[in-house]
Amino acid sequence: MTSHQAVELDKERLLGFLRKMLEIRMFEERVEALYREGKVAGPAHLYIGQEAVAVGVLEALRPDDVVLSTYRGHGHALARGVPMAAVLGEILGKALGTCKGLGGSMHAPISVSHNIPMATAIVGSGIPIAVGVGLGLKYRGGGRIAAVFFGDGAVNTGAFHEGLNLAAVWALPVLFVCENNLYAMTTAISRTFAGQSIAARASSYGIKTYTTMGNDVVEVYKTASEAAEYIRAGKGPAFIECRTYRQRGHGGYDMGVWYRPAEERELWFSRDPIDLIFNRLKELGYADEGLRHSLIEEVGHMVEKAVEEALNSPVTDFKTLSELVYATKV
Amino acid sequence: MAVRELTYVEALNEALREEMRRDDSVIVFGEEVALAGGVYKVTKGLLEEFGPERVRDTPISEVAIVGAAIGAALVGLRPVAEIMFFDFAGIAFDQIVTHASKLRFTSGGQVKLPLVIRTQYSLGRSYGSQHTQFLAASFMQAPGLKIVLPSTPFDAKGLLKSAIRDDDPVLFIESGSLYVNKSYYGYRGPVPDEEYLIPIGKADVKREGTDVTVVALSRTVSEAVAAADRLREDGVGVEVVDLRTIQPMDYATVEKSVRKTNRLIVAEDSVKTCGVSAEVAAYIAEYALDALEAPIVRLNSPPMPTPQSASLEREYMVTSDKIVEAVKKLLK
Numbered sequence: 001m002t003s004h005q006a007v008e009l010d011k012e013r014l015l016g017f018l019r020k021m022l023e024i025r026m027f028e029e030r031v032e033a034l035y036r037e038g039k040v041a042g043p044a045h046l047y048i049g050q051e052a053v054a055v056g057v058l059e060a061l062r063p064d065d066v067v068l069s070t071y072r073g074h075g076h077a078l079a080r081g082v083p084m085a086a087v088l089g090e091i092l093g094k095a096l097g098t099c100k101g102l103g104g105s106m107h108a109p110i111s112v113s114h115n116i117p118m119a120t121a122i123v124g125s126g127i128p129i130a131v132g133v134g135l136g137l138k139y140r141g142g143g144r145i146a147a148v149f150f151g152d153g154a155v156n157t158g159a160f161h162e163g164l165n166l167a168a169v170w171a172l173p174v175l176f177v178c179e180n181n182l183y184a185m186t187t188a189i190s191r192t193f194a195g196q197s198i199a200a201r202a203s204s205y206g207i208k209t210y211t212t213m214g215n216d217v218v219e220v221y222k223t224a225s226e227a228a229e230y231i232r233a234g235k236g237p238a239f240i241e242c243r244t245y246r247q248r249g250h251g252g253y254d255m256g257v258w259y260r261p262a263e264e265r266e267l268w269f270s271r272d273p274i275d276l277i278f279n280r281l282k283e284l285g286y287a288d289e290g291l292r293h294s295l296i297e298e299v300g301h302m303v304e305k306a307v308e309e310a311l312n313s314p315v316t317d318f319k320t321l322s323e324l325v326y327a328t329k330v
Numbered sequence: 331m332a333v334r335e336l337t338y339v340e341a342l343n344e345a346l347r348e349e350m351r352r353d354d355s356v357i358v359f360g361e362e363v364a365l366a367g368g369v370y371k372v373t374k375g376l377l378e379e380f381g382p383e384r385v386r387d388t389p390i391s392e393v394a395i396v397g398a399a400i401g402a403a404l405v406g407l408r409p410v411a412e413i414m415f416f417d418f419a420g421i422a423f424d425q426i427v428t429h430a431s432k433l434r435f436t437s438g439g440q441v442k443l444p445l446v447i448r449t450q451y452s453l454g455r456s457y458g459s460q461h462t463q464f465l466a467a468s469f470m471q472a473p474g475l476k477i478v479l480p481s482t483p484f485d486a487k488g489l490l491k492s493a494i495r496d497d498d499p500v501l502f503i504e505s506g507s508l509y510v511n512k513s514y515y516g517y518r519g520p521v522p523d524e525e526y527l528i529p530i531g532k533a534d535v536k537r538e539g540t541d542v543t544v545v546a547l548s549r550t551v552s553e554a555v556a557a558a559d560r561l562r563e564d565g566v567g568v569e570v571v572d573l574r575t576i577q578p579m580d581y582a583t584v585e586k587s588v589r590k591t592n593r594l595i596v597a598e599d600s601v602k603t604c605g606v607s608a609e610v611a612a613y614i615a616e617y618a619l620d621a622l623e624a625p626i627v628r629l630n631s632p633p634m635p636t637p638q639s640a641s642l643e644r645e646y647m648v649t650s651d652k653i654v655e656a657v658k659k660l661l662k
Contacts, residue, residue, distance in 0.1 A: 066405060100438035112440040117404040122428055128394040129429065132401020132409070139357065139383060139407065146401070159424075162394035169389065316438075324435050325473050327442040327497035330531030330578045 009218060011286045017059065017217045018277050018287065021051040022299050024075040025274055027084055030303050031074065031091060031105075035252035039311075040091060044105045047075030049215075049247030052273035053179050054079040054149075056220025057240070060228055061147055061175075066133050068126040068148040069119035071106035072179075076119075076149055082111045084306035089313050096313035102324070123184075124157030126150060127176070131163045134172035134237070145173040145231045153184030155198050164239070168205045171236035175227055176202065178241045179214060185250045186259040202239035214242030215273040218280065245271070332523040338508040341483035341521050342372045345490035346410065348525065350380050353408065356494055359386040360395055360412025360448075369414060370450070370509045392418050396425035396447060400433070400499075403445040408494055416451040416503060417463045430499040431474035443499045446490075452506030453599050454549065456643055459635035464599040466547075467606045469501055470577050476500045476530055477577040481508070481551035483519040485574060488528030496530060505549040514552040531575045533583035539567030542657050543587040543594050545610050547573040550597040550629075550648050557653035567591075568657060576606050584610060585618050592623040595656050597648045602630035627656050 028046045035044045047054065054075040058067065069076040077087045082098060090097030090108035097103070098111050106121040117133075120126040130148035137144040154160050155178065167174045178198050182189050195201050203209040208230055212223040220242060227238035245268035249256030257265075281287035323329075336344070350356045358364075358376055364387040367374035377385040388395050392413055399411035413419050419426060426447065434441055453462040469477055476498050480486035486504070493500040508516040528534075536551060537558040546554040551572045558568035569587050573579065588594050594614055596607035607628040614626060629648045637643055 098438070099436060099440065102438050103436045107436050110437045110440060112437070117441050118429075118433055118437070120429070122424055125397070125424055125429060128391075128397025128425065129401040129404070131394060132398035132403070133405050134401070135357075135398055136402040136405035136407045139402075140405070159393050159397065162389075162391035163397065165389060166391060166394040166398065170386070321435075324439040326476070327434060327444075330476075330529075330575075 014218070014277070014281055014284070014286060017055055017221070018274070018281060019295060019299070020055045020079055021217065021274050021277060022295055023084070023302065024051045024054065024078050026296070026299050026303050027078060027088070028074060030307060031088070032248070032252065034092070040105070040252065041093060042104050043071070044091060044252040045072040045250065046248045046252065047072055049268070049273065050179055050181060050244045051075055052217035052220050052277070053177065053214045053242045053244055056217045057147065057177050057224040060221050060224035062144070064115060064144050066137065066144065066146045067116045068130045068133065068146065069109035069116055070126060070149055070151070071119070071121045072151065073109035073119045073149070074105070077109035077111065077116065080114045080116060082109065082114050082116070084302060085309040086111070088306050088310040092310050093315065094310055094313035095316040096310055100316045102316065102321070124150060124154035124159040127154065127159050127163035128166070130174050131167045131172060134167060134174035135170065138173055143232050145175055145228060147175040147177060149177045149179060151184065152178060152180040152182065152189050152193070152198060154178070155201060156192060164202060164205045164207060167237040168207050173231045174237040175224070175231055176207070176237065176239040178239070179244055180241055181244050181246045183246065183250070183260070186254070188259070197241070199239065199241040202241070208235065208238040210238070210240045212240060212242055214244030215271045215276060217273060217277050333520045334523065335518055336483045336521040337518045338483045338486050338516060339370060339372055341487040342490055342504065343374055345487045346373065346376060347379065349491055349494040350376065350384065355406060356408045356410065357384045357386070357402065358410045358412070359388050359398065361388055361390055361414050363387060363412050368412070370506070373412070392421040393425055396422040396430065399445040399447065400425060400430050400443060403443045404441060408444045410446045410448060410494060413447060413449040415461050416449045416465055417460050419449055419465065426475070426501065427469065427472045431472035435474055442497045444497045446493045446500045446502050448502045448504065450504035450506045450509070451599070453636060454507035454511065454643065454647060456638055456640045458638035462636040466503055466576060467600060467604060467609070470606070470609065474499070475577060476575065477503065478530055478575050479503045479548040479573070481505070481548055481572050481574070482516045483521050485528060485534070487521055488526050489530065489574065492527045492530050500530070503548060507549045508552070515555045516549070516552045528574070531578045531580060533580035534572045534574050535569060535583070535587065536572045537568060537570040539569040539591065541567045541591055541593065542660055543569045543571060543584070543591045544653060544657070545571045545573060545584055545594065545596045547576065547598060547606060549599055553648055553650045554597055554653055556650035557657065560650065560654055561657055566657060566661065573606070579609070581613050585614065588614055588618055589621045592621055593660050594622065595627045595629060595653065595660065597629040597653055599648060600630060601633045602628055603633060605630055624660050627660060629653060629656055
C-alpha cells in the first residue's frame with residue numbers, strides 16, 4: 001500500500017500510543033457509565049473502538065497544526081492533550097468544561113490552546129471549514145496544516161464534495177481523515193454509498209489518497225506521517241480512509257446491536273485497537289500483562305480524578321452568557 | 331473636507347481596496363470576483379492590485395465559500411467572501427447560521443470570527459423569483475451574526491470598512507438595484523476623500539420630519555427619501571430612519587423618532603410575515619405604544635414570490651408612490 005520505511009517507531013512512542021488509547025477507552029467507558037446513571041444531559045457519541053485513528057493521526061502531526069473535530073470527538077481531544085477534566089466538564093455541562101458548558105459533548109473537543117478551534121455537530125460541515133483553515137495557513141506560510149476528522153456518513157454530503165474540490169483546486173495543506181466505521185447512525189454504508197470506495201471517491205478529485213486499517217495505530221501513524229509530509233511538501237491536500245468500527249452505538253442511547261450482524265461485530269471486536277497495539281508491544285518484548293495492569297490502574301485514577309473535578313465544578317452563571325455572543329459588543 | 335460623487339459600486343470597491351491596503355489579513359474570494367472583477371464590478375481591479383493569493387475566484391460552491399471564510403477567520407485572516415445573489419445564501423444556510431453565528435458562543439467565547447459575507451438582492455431588476463429575494467429577516471434568528479445593509483455610497487463605504495474590521499461575522503447585504511438604477515437616491519452620492527468609518531449597530535436619520543416616521547432599509551431608503559422629498563412640497567414632514575444595521579438593531583433611534591412623530595410606517599422589500607418590518611412594529615407596540623396616535627403601517631410585498639415581468643414586479647414592490655399614499659392616509 002505505502003512505504004513507511006522512513007518512519008521510526010521506538011519503544012517509547014509505541015508505549016505512548018498504548019497509553020493514549022487506554023486513556024480514551026477508559027474515559028469513554030466512564031462517560032458511558034455516567035450516561036447510564038443519567039448524569040449526562042443530552043447526547044454522548046462514544047469513540048470506543050476508534051481510538052487508533054485519533055492517536056495515530058494526531059501523533060503524526062505537529063502541535064501547531066490545526067485540527068477540526070466532530071460530535072464524536074472526545075478521543076480527538078484527549079489524543080491532542082486536552083485535559084480530561086475539561087473534556088468531561090464539557091460533556092457534563094459544567095463551567096470547568098472546554099466551552100464553559102455551552103457546547104456540551106458534541107463540541108467538547110474545542111480547545112484553542114490545543115489548536116482545535118472547532119468541532120461540529122453537523123455531519124460533513126467541518127470539511128469546507130478545514131479548507132478555509134488550510135487557506136489561512138498556506139497564506140501565512142510556516143508549513144502548518146489543517147486536519148479534519150469526519151465519518152463515512154459525511155462523504156454523501158454536498159459539503160464533502162465542495163470542500164474536497166476546492167482544497168484540490170487551490171492545492172491547500174489539508175489532511176482529510178475519514179473514520180469509516182461502516183455506519184451512519186444505524187444505516188449501513190452499503191445501503192447509501194454508490195461507487196467503488198470512499199478513497200476512490202476522494203482520489204477522483206486528484207487528491208493523494210490512502211486507505212488504512214484504522215484499528216492499527218501503527219498503520220494509521222505511518223500513513224498519517226507520510227500524508228502530512230506530502231502536504232507539507234506543498235503538493236496539496238491528502239486523504240486517508242481509516243477502516244474502523246464503533247464498538248458502541250451511534251449515541252449513548254443506542255447499543256449498536258440490532259442493525260449490525262453478529263458475525264460482523266465479532267470480527268471487528270476481535271480487531272480491538274488496544275489489543276492490537278498491546279499484542280505488538282508484547283511480541284517486541286516492550287510490554288507484558290503486568291505493565292498493562294499498572295497502566296490500567298494509573299489511567300483509572302486519572303479518569304476518577306477528572307470525574308471528581310468535573311462533577312464538583314459549578315455551572316456557568318447564566319448572567320454571563322450574553323457577553324459571549326459577540327466579540328465586539330455594539 | 332473634500333467630497334466626491336461616487337456610485338454605490340465605486341464606494342464599495344474603494345472600501346475593499348483601502349482595507350486590503352491597510353491590512354494584509356484581508357482577502358477576497360467568491361464567484362467571478364477576481365478575473366472578472368465581480369459581476370457588478372464591486373471587486374474590479376483587486377486582482378491586479380493585490381494578486382491571486384488574496385483575490386480568488388471560487389467554483390460555484392456556496393457551502394465551501396462560506397466554510398472557507400469561517401476557516402480562514404479561525405486562523406486569523408479577515409476574509410471577505412462574496413455570495414453573488416442573496417438567494418444563493420440559502421445553499422450556505424448551514425455554514426452561516428449553524429456555524430458562523432454560533433461558533434463563538436458554543437466554544438465558550440474561545441474563538442472569534444472576523445469575516446464578512448457580502449451579498450446583494452436584486453429586487454427591482456426583473457430577475458424573477460429566484461434572484462430577488464430579500465431574506466434578511468431569516469438571518470435575524472441567528473444571534474452572533476451582525477447584519478448590515480448600506481443604502482447609499484457614503485454608507486456603503488463606511489459600513490463595509492467597519493464590517494471588515496469587526497471581530498464578528500457580518501452578513502453585508504447590498505442592493506442590486508442601487509448598483510444599477512440611476513434614478514435612486516442611493517445610486518450615486520457624496521463620499522469624502524478622507525478616511526471614515528460608520529459604526530455598526532447605529533441607525534441613521536436620512537430625512538428629518540415631525541409628522542410621520544418612515545423606517546426603511548437598503549433599497550427602500552431610496553423610495554422613502556423620494557417620498558419624503560415629494561411630501562415636503564405639500565408641507566408634510568417625513569422623518570426617514572435608515573436602520574443600516576438590523577442585527578443588532580438600533581431600536582433606540584426608531585423609538586426616539588416615533589416619540590417625536592407619533593406615527594410609524596415601516597417599508598421593507600420582503601413579504602410582511604415575520605419580516606424586519608414585523609420586528610420593528612412589534613418593538614414599538616411593546617415599548618412605545620403610548621407614543622402612537624395611529625396604528626402602525628407596514629409596507630411590504632404581498633405573500634407571493636417575486637413576479638418577473640417588469641410592470642408586475644413594480645406593483646409587487648414598495649415604491650415611493652405607495653409610501654406617499656400611506657403617509658397621506660395616516661395623516662387623514
